Amino acid sequence: MMSNLLEIRNISKSFGHKAVLKDVTFNVPAGLIVGFIGDNGAGKSTTFKTILGLISQDRGKVKIFGKENLDKHIKFKEDIGVVFDAMNLPAHLTIKQLNHVFKKLFGAWDQDHFYRLVHSFSLPMDKKVNTFSRGMSMKLSVAVALSHNAKLLLLDEATGGLDPSSRDDLLNELKSFVDKSNGGILLSSHIMTDVEKIASHIVIMKDGEILLNEEKDKVLESYTVIDVDEGQLAELDEEIVLAKRNHGSYWSVLVSDQQKLPNGVTANTISIEEISVFLTRSEDIERSVTD
Incomplete structure (x- = not known):
């Protein structure tokens, strides 16, 4: 049985009278990329926030690496790489300075890998991060997420603001991460071709409900x-x-x-x-x- 890095079981969440997540269930198994598709407002970001414990669900369970309540297991925090649409990286620092910060922050920080990605994403080493375009910030966030030996990546609209060739580079890096580490990725996007290119599994959400949860090849066949x-x-x-x-x-x-x-x-x-x-x-x- 392939192990699930992430299991979401019957998650429901309401804000006031509005049900935002309705009995959501799906997995991210090791070695797979799960494409998470839905219009804006479908509940994708709420799902991410629930997974990360930033908001609490009304019902249901989230298990990461087989455990609930990840906050109690600090040592696993490094094993998750997160990229949100608006990432908060220290604005006044350069990539070179950030590297020193992350060296202290992450026990498993891989400077060589980080610099290779920064180079491959054509990011400037000595410019302050707050001068970066949205696309550049996204690439930097992905480079960080891929450089501390995480096993599970949670990427919410991580290809947003990127031109097609940058998106291609980024998707290839994600693919190679999964191939090399047998890690798993939950990738939300409303750019369908991105998902179709690299996801092996498709989850489609509308109005907080899962409408489809299936292997991509099976869907296409x-x-x-x-x-x-x-x-x-x-x-x-x-x-x-x-x-x-x-x-x-x-x-x-x-x-x-x-x-x-x-x-x-x-x-x-x-x-x-x-x-x-x-x-x-x-x-x-x-x-x-x-x-």
């Missing part, structure tokens, strides 16, 4: 959207219908297994992006799909 009339719709096996939309004379239906389609119904090839848009825009979600 088996899932499809079909257009059918009322008669054909009635013939579909309910088990495979995930969501449907009415277009007047016909229905578009997202199904999870194109092998089970009735004769005469043709399957279209479909990208993760199209599936995500279909799920998050659909008026009738049959039920959430879990593994």
Whole structure:
């Protein structure tokens, strides 16, 4: 059994009367990158904050490295690398000065690796961090997260503000981190191609609920959207219908297994992006799909 670095079980959270997370469950196993997809306001950042214990859930459990309440296990803090959309790095310092800070802060700080990443991300060593663009700050945050031998990376919109070639460099570094360390990554993004490029697992969230939690390859091989009339719709096996939309004379239906389609119904090839848009825009979600 592959070990889970992160387990989220039935997490719910409300602010006042507004339910922000509704019974959220998914895992980040060792050696895998999980792409966490959803529109702004879907609950992704709240999920991250709950994982990190920055806010407390109303119900449910978060386990990191098999333990709850990570605050009590300070020695594990180093094992998590975190990048949030707005990172707070000491603004008045240069990268060179930051390196000294992190050397003291992290027992497992790897200066050579850090400098290699800084170089590969084309970041200036002697400029103060507060002069950095948003994209540069993101790259620096990722370089830091990747340089203290963490086992689990939590990256919330970490490719935000980056041009395509910088995004590529960053994604390649994330991939090589997982390959080398057998670590795990939870990567939230609304840039679908990033997720599709490196994630092996896809979790799609809408309005605080998980609509899809599945291996990427399985989604790409088996899932499809079909257009059918009322008669054909009635013939579909309910088990495979995930969501449907009415277009007047016909229905578009997202199904999870194109092998089970009735004769005469043709399957279209479909990208993760199209599936995500279909799920998050659909008026009738049959039920959430879990593994």
